[in-house]
Amino acid sequence: MSRPMLLAFLLMILIITSQFEWKQQLVNELEASPSISQKQLHISNREEAVKEKIILSQEKNIQRLNDLLRSLREQLLQCRSNDETINGTATPLTENINEFERQQILQD
Template identity: 55%
Template structure:
């Protein structure tokens, strides 16, 4: 009788841990996706900033040549 209770308790604990593991795996997946999106956004921002810098340098060069 008590061995059955013990087995049932262990089963419940294992099921609970499996659910927690599943939730954690989902969170990890979501965080990886968010990180990937951040990296993508960061690369876009960097490219835009580099492009703007190139335009500013070109405008300054043209201004210098006109002087």
């Protein structure tokens, strides 16, 4: 009987010590978790800040492109109005030039 009692006692000691080791590992992991989560939170905050800066930069670029587009549209309208003005007065001149060229060809 002493042999089975000794085995049972050793088994109990083994179980108790292994539980202490497991608890110690769990405590270490739990202690490490907040620092890891704090680091992840800090990294996440930095990523968000970078994303916000990128978005602001893109918004500035979009605004600048819209301004350029507006300027180009205004220039196009000015060119069209100038072209219409020139074409309105230039048509008779073009006809005169064409007639003059025909006369020179006929003379040659």
